Amino acid sequence: MENSIKIVLLCGGRFAFPALQLLAFEKFLYAVAIGKGSENIVDALENECTNNNMKFNHFPNKAKIKEMKDWINEIQPDYIFSISFPFLIPEEVLKYGTDKFINFHPGPLPRYRGVMPIFEVLKNQESHTAICAHFMNANFDEGNIIFNDPILINDNETYGSLTVKLSKRVAQVALNMANMLQFAKSIPSIIQDEDFAYYYEKPTLSDTYINWKQMDAAEIVALINACNPWNTGADTTFIGQPAKLIEARVIDKSSNENQPGTIIEILDENQICIATADNKQIAVTILQTQEGIQTVKQLHRKLNLMNLAFN
Amino acid sequence: MQKIGILLPRSTYYETISFDIFQGLKSSLENLELKEYQIITENIGFGADKQQCYRAAEKLLLEENVSLVVAYIGHRTAELLRPLFLAANKILVVLDAGANLPNEWPTCPNIFYHSLHNALGARFSAQKAINDGFSEGALITGYYDGGYLHTYSISKSFEDFNGKIVFNHATGYREDDFNMDPLTSHLDQYPNSALLSIFSGDFVQWYFAEINKKFKNKNLPMYLTPFGMEETMLEKAEFASEHIKGITAWSKKIENSHNQHFIETLEATGRKPNIFSLISWESAALVEKIISLLNIHKTNLHEISSDLKNYQFETPRGIISFDHKTNTTLSPLFEAKIIDKNGYCDIEIENEITNYKEEFEKLASFQLENINSAWYNSYTCI
Numbered sequence: 001m002e003n004s005i006k007i008v009l010l011c012g013g014r015f016a017f018p019a020l021q022l023l024a025f026e027k028f029l030y031a032v033a034i035g036k037g038s039e040n041i042v043d044a045l046e047n048e049c050t051n052n053n054m055k056f057n058h059f060p061n062k063a064k065i066k067e068m069k070d071w072i073n074e075i076q077p078d079y080i081f082s083i084s085f086p087f088l089i090p091e092e093v094l095k096y097g098t099d100k101f102i103n104f105h106p107g108p109l110p111r112y113r114g115v116m117p118i119f120e121v122l123k124n125q126e127s128h129t130a131i132c133a134h135f136m137n138a139n140f141d142e143g144n145i146i147f148n149d150p151i152l153i154n155d156n157e158t159y160g161s162l163t164v165k166l167s168k169r170v171a172q173v174a175l176n177m178a179n180m181l182q183f184a185k186s187i188p189s190i191i192q193d194e195d196f197a198y199y200y201e202k203p204t205l206s207d208t209y210i211n212w213k214q215m216d217a218a219e220i221v222a223l224i225n226a227c228n229p230w231n232t233g234a235d236t237t238f239i240g241q242p243a244k245l246i247e248a249r250v251i252d253k254s255s256n257e258n259q260p261g262t263i264i265e266i267l268d269e270n271q272i273c274i275a276t277a278d279n280k281q282i283a284v285t286i287l288q289t290q291e292g293i294q295t296v297k298q299l300h301r302k303l304n305l306m307n308l309a310f311n
Numbered sequence: 312m313q314k315i316g317i318l319l320p321r322s323t324y325y326e327t328i329s330f331d332i333f334q335g336l337k338s339s340l341e342n343l344e345l346k347e348y349q350i351i352t353e354n355i356g357f358g359a360d361k362q363q364c365y366r367a368a369e370k371l372l373l374e375e376n377v378s379l380v381v382a383y384i385g386h387r388t389a390e391l392l393r394p395l396f397l398a399a400n401k402i403l404v405v406l407d408a409g410a411n412l413p414n415e416w417p418t419c420p421n422i423f424y425h426s427l428h429n430a431l432g433a434r435f436s437a438q439k440a441i442n443d444g445f446s447e448g449a450l451i452t453g454y455y456d457g458g459y460l461h462t463y464s465i466s467k468s469f470e471d472f473n474g475k476i477v478f479n480h481a482t483g484y485r486e487d488d489f490n491m492d493p494l495t496s497h498l499d500q501y502p503n504s505a506l507l508s509i510f511s512g513d514f515v516q517w518y519f520a521e522i523n524k525k526f527k528n529k530n531l532p533m534y535l536t537p538f539g540m541e542e543t544m545l546e547k548a549e550f551a552s553e554h555i556k557g558i559t560a561w562s563k564k565i566e567n568s569h570n571q572h573f574i575e576t577l578e579a580t581g582r583k584p585n586i587f588s589l590i591s592w593e594s595a596a597l598v599e600k601i602i603s604l605l606n607i608h609k610t611n612l613h614e615i616s617s618d619l620k621n622y623q624f625e626t627p628r629g630i631i632s633f634d635h636k637t638n639t640t641l642s643p644l645f646e647a648k649i650i651d652k653n654g655y656c657d658i659e660i661e662n663e664i665t666n667y668k669e670e671f672e673k674l675a676s677f678q679l680e681n682i683n684s685a686w687y688n689s690y691t692c693i
Contacts, residue, residue, distance in 0.1 A: 128613075133394065147397035152418050172415075176394045183365035188373070188398040 005182050006030035008055075008077040009174075012084035013037050015163065018171035019083055019104075024052065028178040030077055031055035033068070035086045062087055069093045079181055081174055082136065091138045099187070101136035101143075104174055106166045108132060108148050110192040113141040114200035118162050121153065122226035123207075125218060129153055131166060131173045135189060141199070144189035146180075149173045156249070158228040209235045210245070212261035212311055216278035217250045224248045232288055236261075236310045243310070244288040251281040261310040270297040272305055313348045313602055315340075316371030317591075318355045318364070318382035320692040324512035324544075328587050328692070329354070332383055332406065335588030338576050339595030351375050358384050358689035361391055368392050372399045379601055381406060381594055383587070384689050386413040389422055396421050400610050404597055406590045407639075408538065408690035409560075412460040414679050416637040420616035424639040425594050425631075427586055429690070431671055432537040432558035432644055433465035435664055437507060439556055439646060440534045441472040445505035449478035449497055451518075451533075452509040453489065455693055457481040458686040461536060464674060465507045471673075477501050484693075489514070491521040498531075506531055511538035511691050519551035519656070530554050537561075538691065540647055543585045545656040555649040555656075561589050561628045562645065562658050570627035589627060596624040596631075597640075634668070637675055641668055 008031040009020055023029040032049050033056070034042055042058055049056035055075050059065050069092050072080065080096075082089070082103040094101055107117020108130035114120065121129040130150045135143040151169055153162065180187065208231050210220055224234040224245050233244035255275035258264050264281065265273035271283040285296055299305065317336060319329035333352060340348055353367035364384065371377045372395065379402040384392075389405050390413075396403045402421045409428035417424060440448060448469045452462055466476050478497045482489050497504070510518050515535075522531060535557030542562060563574055563584065573592055577584040600622050601615065608614040620633040629643035646662040 147394050149394070149397060150418070150420055169415075172390065173394070176390065179361060179365065179391055180394045180398075183362045184369060184395070185366075186373070 005078040005178065006076075007178060008033065008072070008075070008080045010035065010080060010082040010085040010089075012086045013041055015106075015167045016083035016170070018168050019081075019174040022171040022175050023081075023178060024054070026175055026178070028175070029054060031057070031075055033057040033059055033071075035059045035065075036061075059087065065090060065093070069096070072096050079178075081177070083170055083174065088138070088140055089136060094136060094138060098137070099135060102146070102177060103134055103136045103141070103143070104170050104177075105132040105134065105141055106163075106170065108150075109134060109141055109145055110194070110197035112200065113197060115202050117200065118159055118166065119203055119226045119230070120200045122157065122159060122162065123223055125222045127153055129162070129166070131170050133173060133177050134192075142192060142197075144191055146177070146187060146189045149176075156225065158225045160229045203231075205235060210310070212236075212277065214277055217276040217280040217282050220245075220276060220282055221248050221250050232293070233286075238287075238289060238310050239308065241290050243290075245284050245310075246288060246293065247286040248282045248284040251283050253281055255279050255281050259309065263305050263308050263310075266296075266300065266306060269300055270295060272296050272300075274310060314351055314375060314377040315348055315598055316351050316353065316368075316375060316377035316380040318367055318371070318380065318384065319352050320355055320358045320383050320689045322357070322512070322692045324693075325585075325587065325691055327582070328383075331582060331585055331587040332591040334577065334580055334582050335591030336381060336595055336598070338580060338588075339592040340598065342572075342576065343595055343599050351377055355382070355384070355689075357692040358388055359687045359692075361388075361687070364388050365391060365395065368395055368403075372396070372401055377401070378605060379404065379598065381591065381598065383408075383590075383692075385411055385687070386417070386424075387411075387684075387687050388689070389417070389424075393419055393422060400612060402601055402605075402612065402615070404594055404601070406594060410459040410461050410538070410690035411684050411686070412464060412674070412677060412679060414683065416639075416675050418636070418638065421612045422638060423597065423616075423619065423633075424637070425590060425597060426639055426642075427537060427560045427590055428642070428644060428667075428671075429537050429560075430459075430461040430464040431667065431674055432560060433461045433507075433509065434468035434670055434674055435558045435644060435646070435667075436534045436536055436556075437465050437469035437474070438472050439558070440469065440505035440507060440532070441474050443505070443532070443556070445503065445532065446474050447477045447501050447504040448474050448507045449480065449494075449501070449504050450476055450509070451480050451491075451494070451506050453482045453514050454484040456509045456511055456514060458684055459690060460679070460682065460684050462509055463677070463679075463682055465509060465536065467677060469507060476507075477504055484514075486517060489517045489521065491518070491525055495525065498526075506533045508533050508535050508539060510535075511541070512544055515539050515541075515544050516548040519548045522551040523549050532556075535649075537586075537644070540649075540658060541586055542658055543583060545649065545658065546652075548656045550649070550651040550654055550656050553651075557647060557649075558664070559645045559647045559658060559660070560642070561586055562647065562660055564658060564660050565628060565645065567627070567629070569625050573627040593624075593626045593631065596626070597622075600624075629663070634671060634675070639671075641671055643667060
């Protein structure tokens with residue numbers, strides 16, 4: 001049976017591409033618009049849309065968003081899906097139909113509002129995250145929730161690996177939503193409970209910096225994973241210079257009350273064991289110094305790392 | 312009064328499937344302490360019409376306001392229904408033939424799979440052929456049965472156990488298009504290969520009839536999966552070889568008090584017990600547990616999921632528990648062989664398989680990138 005609803009997908013780049021492909025394959029996709037995006041991606045997307053007889057638009061900045069209203073009114077889609085679209089949709093555009101704009105937020109709502117929920121759930125050591133399908137209103141991530149589709153976070157998941165996993169999953173979730181819109185008599189939704197709501201601002205250095213005096217081993221490793229690769233790694237200072245820790249694991253072993261941040265052991269020349277505030281250790285294998293990204297083994301050839309400290 | 316919704320399929324060759332599933336659940340609930348309940352049914356046809364499946368589930372949830380839904384469907388239909396159940400914050404218990412392998416094993420806290428494990432049985436059947444000394448195997452199936460990924464399970468497993476698949480044959484799905492002619496040249500070339508056979512329902516009967524027509528008294532070594540070893544179909548299938556073995560999920564010949572009770576109860580209602588009444592009979596224990604957990608945890612599905620996955624219960628085929636990673640129940644499987652009963656087939660149980668949990672973990676870790684099934688319908692529902 002030919003799908004009867006026409007969907008416009010507003011996207012922000014590669015994260016949405018699996019969804020775009022799946023919605024197109026299932027014949028739901030009617031038009032695509034991208035916000036920001038590199039020239040290469042925009043050109044490639046425009047070519048694909050042209051070749052597949054789909055409408056395309058590009059909204060590179062907030063000023064251009066004003067044109068969205070006319071475009072939507074002209075092409076008359078049934079629904080507008082948003083996946084990582086970087087701009088707030090103005091109320092003037094939303095007037096096209098409040099139950100027609102659906103955002104797929106890559107984190108559980110209402111607890112993880114904001115632009116980088118993938119970073120926040122990893123930093124907070126959550127065991128699960130979610131893709132939340134919600135109706136859009138004039139504020140970021142505040143519209144009524146249709147469903148939170150839960151996703152398991154594996155041990156040692158990084159920002160990169162979780163992003164890839166969510167990108168694949170959001171494709172299926174968007175397809176499920178499209179099927180739901182096609183077949184349902186009504187779409188159930190609930191108002192977000194403000195008691196549980198939290199809006200996370202875009203992380204700054206204070207969010208990505210390791211506080212050796214206060215953070216325990218699990219918190220530090222979670223932060224390192226949450227920063228890899230978008231921030232390269234978690235920020236720290238090493239011999240007076242900025243550095244980033246990129247790959248690490250918790251070692252369930254006492255640090256014998258050594259000063260947190262101190263390198264107390266070197267394992268097989270390729271891991272440095274660093275004391276943490278909870279009297280445990282983390283083993284680091286890859287880091288970035290002023291010289292660039294390097295393995296512990298490479299760094300250790302140039303410098304005797306034993307007893308040096310991060311702070 | 313608890314309302315329990317059930318989505319019932321239909322099948323051309325298992326004509327009574329919806330009655331069997333309904334009666335299994337009803338009889339089992341009557342045996343449990345859960346007395347105040349009402350079963351509300353909706354028809355989903357073959358389970359292939361997405362709109363029909365969605366609307367049926369929507370009606371149960373939003374109009375009937377059932378406490379939970381039980382459905383004989385596959386993973387793909389469950390995925391279709393997933394947002395509805397998430398949005399409604401209700402639980403779906405999937406009665407799963409286990410014929411398919413999903414591209415992504417389920418982790419959703421409100422969807423649970425109670426399975427007959429045909430694909431896992433296929434893995435054990437492949438292993439049994441290897442253990443019997445066969446290093447070469449031929450996958451024999453049909454257009455319909457071949458569309459589910461139990462075919463991948465049996466082939467991949469045969470190779471996992473150091474065998475080699477040397478031939479594949481998928482025959483037609485109409486009786487006049489169903490033939491085993493290509494086996495002649497295959498067996499000339501590989502006379503010592505095992506026939507790893509995946510058929511269900513009428514196709515099992517047609518398969519054995521074809522084997523008898525072309526290879527009578529050759530005693531070809533055939534290895535079947537649980538749906539191929541299903542007794543009600545086998546009793547109408549010609550006996551085709553002294554060497555037909557396989558894996559069964561359930562048999563009337565499993566000796567324990569739960570099985571005896573199940574068989575006697577179903578027969579007292581005038582129905583012949585089979586794998587469909589079995590799986591819904593067993594699901595009543597899950598229904599009862601979920602309802603008790605709903606009373607404790609209200610609408611917190613994560614808490615319910617966590618507690619349910621630690622639940623074990625005794626059934627006619629042994630103790631059933633959950634694989635935590637996949638929300639799927641695991642149960643013992645049985646090695647069996649087919650014996651002659653007046654020219655037709657009967658089952659003889661040989662052994663109970665005990666390492667099913669370990670092998671299921673291996674099955675669930677198969678990499679299925681670019682390996683897909685296009686079949687939407689509930690297995691055997693055509």
